[in-house]
Amino acid sequence: MDLNIEVNNNVLSARPGDTILDALNRIGMKVPTLCHLKGLLPTGSCRMCVVEVEGRKNLVTACSEPVTNGMKIKTHSARVIESRKTIVELLLSNHPDDCLYCERNGSCELQKLAEDLHVRERRISGNKNNYRLDVSSASLVRDPAKCILCGRCVRVCEEIEGVSAIEFVGRGSKTFIGTSFNHGLNLSTCVNCGQCIMVCPTGALKEKPHIDEIRTKLADPAKTVVIHYAPSITISLAEEFGFKPGQNIGGIINAALRRIGFNYVFDTSFSADLTIMEEASELVHRITTGGTLPMITSCCPGWVKYAEEFQHEILPNLSSCKSPQQMMGAVIKSYFAEVEGINPADIYSVSVMPCTAKKFEQQREEMTQNGISDVDAVLTTRELARLIRLFGIDMDNIDPELADSPLGTRSSAGKIFGVSGGVMEAAIRSAHYFITGKELLKFQVNAVRGLAGRKEAKIVIDGLEIGVAVVSGLKNAEILMEEVKNGRNDIHFIEVMACPGGCINGGGQPIGTNEESLRARMKSLYEIDEHDAIKVSHKNPYIIELYDKFLGKPLGHKSHHLLHTKYQVRDVN
């Protein structure tokens, strides 16, 4: 039964169990929030969402207060607005105030609040925050001076990712967000997923920039600069340039990258197909020869580092396949270099990823051949947008182009890697073919689609029942791994992605990503899959050619050398 509440003298209905905030949002009224994170329990610590409730002496936090029947609420009374404004003024009083130089200028929630609440003069001035930048991590840069202690990064790190690399340190006005014993992030348990960046309201967290180095290499005539972009980039970059969320602008990106000066433009979805060839073969091999099961995917570098830190027992379960980024890197500096007659040392290989952990993965020592890195630099979706703007490319008026051969053609199985469940679905399609020699009648595996944090299914291939599970968000992975360690044996293949929903929600995606944009991105990827002619990795003609001309067969000697890796136990706190 619905409740009646009175909001600013309008009688409206609310559902029992709603918080005031839920009820207001449902009826299209906005109350500003800072510490609130959708889906997690409210803390009510920032006081930004306060409202006036009749009969209550003090202002009430809308995010944590349940509605009651007949509740009379004032959301924008003079007292409420004054209170919110004071909070913002206090937050600004010790803030560095370097908006013009800040990464988040224009996408900063604090800036937006100050504007919305008409903070137009400095009424309160305090001592400016003064902390050292933490640039120790390969993926992230932390600037505690810009932090307003909303705690969203701490909560995401603990409650969604189960990592707890960062925490509130100290007390009172001297509190800051730090790591254990104030070591750099590189020595902490941080898995570089970048979800903290996605929830940070200010510029306190950002990715480690690689743009400048890439510009230097672009200007170097001795270098062949090659770039490839991950499956989800073509549908998430759209939002940065005002296209509608989820719009596929792959062709425009190809053209833009050539205008910027990249010599070759490839599609990481090609190497996603390659990953499937190796990974599905590995799965079939493990199942038929009694290998370690369940086999767990290894394409998410956040998950891989997490497993190396917290799940030592299951490291043998991880697929030995490198991720698509690293496979592409390895193929570019071997096969492609051979075909084009370029010295691998003269190739500068850049990848565009929706991910910050890829920056860490790229510099892992396992990811090299003869001392040459497979991949030299990694741009996030946000950095790519910045690079495109810097080079003055007009995305609205550029004609789409195709990616280069031979590493620019993909199947749609490689494309759906970008969403949680995609790797699983692509692998099932090829595993079915490898086991039975026949294609699936229906390629769509609905049970592993959708944004749920955990999906399970039983797939029957030729009388063989294979249990599969798909998890995203490392907290969900932790729970599943505990079940596996406690003897659950009906699962044979697990896909893990560190970011909730998979790469479409990666830590390198545009700021402001929300559920609506996620759904649009997911829909777009599955639509591409629906309309594409080649829906399985093993039918990608260039993959077939790559094996014929260069690699031999999946899991063969050359594959093993170039496309597979090993893991290490990491002792961190």
Added chain:
Amino acid sequence: MKIKVEEILQQYPQAGRDSLIPILQSVQDSIGYLSEESVVQVSRYLKMPASKIFGVATFYNQFRFTQPGKYHVMVCRGTACHVLGSATVLEEVEKCLKVKPGQTTKDRLFSLEVVACIGACGLAPVISINGEFHAKVTTESIHSIFETYRQKEV
């Protein structure tokens, strides 16, 4: 040191995170401070991230993270001492020992801590060295007090 912490942990069988503070207190009583190693040990025992434990421990003034010196100096910054100039006293002690509160001198002789009130307001401004009170200290007397302790070590 590792064994000492192990012994403490054994006194808390099946402990949950509600035992964290008593455990940290016991560890500090036993080894004088919370070493990084000990925090990691406690973290593994309680299955609690080390960052969380560090967060809790830094919230309280009672925990220290550096090994205390042979002589532990407490400068009182309570009301009575404040009125009689304990801010200057602290400044002078910092200058004399060349350390900040929470730190230990390089020769590991002195460590410095600031406390809210040590309950000797009649003796203000007061400092305490290994529990021994020095009353009505002045910028001059501070130097001679520390000199006496240094002489003991020669």
